[in-house]
Amino acid sequence: MAEPHKIRFGILGCANIARKVSRAILLSNNSTIAAVGSRSLEKATTFAAENGFPKSTKLYGSYEAVIDDDDVDAVYIPLPTSLHLKWATISANRKKHVLIEKPVALNTAELDKILEACESNGVQYMDSTMWMHHPRTMKMNEFLSDLDRFGEIKSIHSVFTYKGDSEFLKNDIRVQPDLDSLGVLGDAGWYCIRAILWSMNYDLPKKVTAIPDPEFNEAGVLLSCSASLTWGDGRSATFYCSFLANHAMDIRVLGSKGDLRVHDFVIPFEEKGASFYTVSGSNWSNLSLGWEPMPSECIVETDLPQEALMAREFSKLVSDIKFEGSKPEMKWVNISRKTQLVIDAVKTSLESGFAAIEL
Incomplete structure (x- = not known):
């Protein structure tokens, strides 16, 4: 059986929860970490070393550099909620699939702008509610x-x-x-x-x-x-x-x-x-x-722990879009919006x- 395509994640920021999710991405058999960005290159470098990122992981001193990297398929956004609208919409508009920490937005009006950007660009959206x-x-x-x-x-x-x-x-x-x-x-x-x-x-x-x-x-x-x-x-x-x-x-x-x-x-x-x-x-x-x-x-x-199963499910949906021509799964959009x-x-x-x- 052929190995599954590995979806390449970029991580925006070095929040504590990103340690758990980055481990999950590496535990999944269909995803890897391609890049991590922080507000300083030093912080990104330290974060990657402390959490056992692949040697091939690119290290950046900004979020923009991660999003602009052609080797990044999807971004994981563990930033403070007040920053989600900005960076999720920028990511979607650059054709990056979006896995975002909860709460996903400060209100439904903000979330609708994120979802609109994801839908108009044909990218997969999912919130990081792991127990699901x-x-x-x-x-x-x-x-x-x-x-x-x-x-x-x-x-x-x-x-x-x-x-x-x-x-x-x-x-x-x-x-x-x-x-x-x-x-x-x-x-x-x-x-x-x-x-x-x-x-x-x-x-x-x-x-x-x-x-x-x-x-x-x-x-x-x-x-x-x-x-x-x-x-x-x-x-x-x-x-x-x-x-x-x-x-x-x-x-x-x-x-x-x-x-x-x-x-x-x-x-x-x-x-x-x-x-x-x-x-x-x-x-x-x-x-x-x-x-x-x-x-x-x-x-x-x-x-596998629940967060790795989440990474695997998200990566499968992204892979189906990228390699099979599938449409984004709307289930996660509807569940997030109702929450x-x-x-x-x-x-x-x-x-x-x-x-x-x-x-």
């Missing part, structure tokens, strides 16, 4: 789609929290109003909202309402918040995201006949295996001394005294 590519996600979806075991969906609760130390809360990009003004809503909240939409088969809610008592830093950036989503037919969801609470990455999906629980949906406890729990037909045991049946644990193993729409609605509700925002 883990094989566990497909297995969980099989359970949620089983009308006999799970039934009809009723409610979802999603949580993503982690406790930032004093340095993080003071200086991290995610708490700077000029870099990532969405704060925790754009960072951890993105994952919670994506989990809810995924559970609902991407059916947008009718109303989104922020819940009172969010927490902000002195610069007015969100450090914790929560919201409720309703569909107008009895289905509902809530989420909580925070930089101020202990690590938690949970999804709980309740159906009319069963329920699903996962405790590490964003980043699995272990790289090569991930689990979730399901139960159907729950009831009290004799004398109400316990429950029966007990939840069942399903363990899903993988040879951003809900982000916008939560933000609007927060700013309007916790009013219900209709979508």
Whole structure:
């Protein structure tokens, strides 16, 4: 069997998350790193050396040089959210395929400009929501789609929290109003909202309402918040995201006949295996001394971490466009835009005294 074409990535910037994704690109069998650029050549050189980049990787002291390199097929953009619009549209207009960190934009209007540039130039777009590519996600979806075991969906609760130390809360990009003004809503909240939409088969809610008592830093950036989503037919969801609470990455999906629980949906406890729990037909045991049946644990193993599977999927789509004449896959465009729409609605509700925002 012929070796797959290797898609050549250029990396814009040396953010900490780029260390993880660059490793993923090199673990995938259909991608490699062709170039990395930073605001200084010295930083790009150090980053490449520390992360084991191929010796052939070109090192640049600017983002423009990466985008202008003819040996780069696609760019990975881990820059602060406030820079995504500029560099994603420049990349797309130079015919580079775009893999972009979340939150993908500060609002839907900005995202639409990015998506328009990608569509008009025929390049593939994907956001870097890694858990979507883990094989566990497909297995969980099989359970949620089983009308006999799970039934009809009723409610979802999603949580993503982690406790930032004093340095993080003071200086991290995610708490700077000029870099990532969405704060925790754009960072951890993105994952919670994506989990809810995924559970609902991407059916947008009718109303989104922020819940009172969010927490902000002195610069007015969100450090914790929560919201409720309703569909107008009895289905509902809530989420909580925070930089101020202990690590938690949970999804709980309740159906009319069963329920699903996962405790590490964003980043699995272990790289090569991930689990979730399901139960159907729950009831009290004799004398109400316990429950029966007990939840069942399903363990899903993988040879590659979820971020490498993401890189492989993105690279396959790019390869199909480049070598097979395929059109860009629009699934990722639609999912990103729906996630951003809900982000916008939560933000609007927060700013309007916790009013219900209709979508």
